[in-house]
Amino acid sequence: MTVPRTGRPGGIRAAAPSRSGWRTQAPVVAVVALGGGTGAAARYAASLWWPTPAGGFPWTTFGVNAVGCAVIGVFMVVITEVRPAHRLVRPFFGTGVLGGFTTFSTYAVDSRSLFADGRLPTGLAYLAATPLAALTAVWLAAWAARRVLKWRQS
Structure with missing residues (x-):
């Protein structure tokens, strides 16, 4: 008889989750769900x-994603470099609220709609500009938060 392979080194199976493991994870799942609903x-x-007019550029989704990324940049600096937060703050606000607020699915639907409407240049610009704006926003916001913290400490 052969032992089923699990894809893990040595084919060793992980232990089944214990009841105490669920008890420690249940609050995390709850705050992520609560935060996700709030962000959505x-x-x-x-x-x-700020509705997007028919045939218009999806500025709302673009702005929401950029603003959400900027907020997470500041948030991560604050909870990692200024003051440690309660263990549920990061899952609630970072994963839940900001994860629910920002949206990859609407970005994908908006892109598809632009392409379906025959607006190829606009769709391509949107596809490229959204991740560029999001990454730039998180980087600039984290940089600015660190600068403000440094200024306040001097």
Whole structure:
């Protein structure tokens, strides 16, 4: 008889999760879900306040993703370099709220819609500009947060 391979080194199986493991993870799952709902509601509110006109550039999704990335840049500096946070703050706000607020799925749907409408140059620009803006926003926000912290400490 052969032992099933698991893809892990040596074919060793991981132990089944224990009840105590679930008890420690349940609060994390709960705060991520709560934060995700909050962030998604905020994104929906942004789409109501700043609707994308038919055939228009999806500025709301673009802006939400850039702003969300900037906020996570500041947030990560604060909780890693300024003051350690409670163990549930990062999953609630970083993964939950900001994960629910920013949106890759709407970015993909908006891109597909631009291509389907025959707006190839706009679709390609949107495809390239969104990740560029998001990465730039997180980097600039983290850099600015560090500069402000350095200034306040001097």
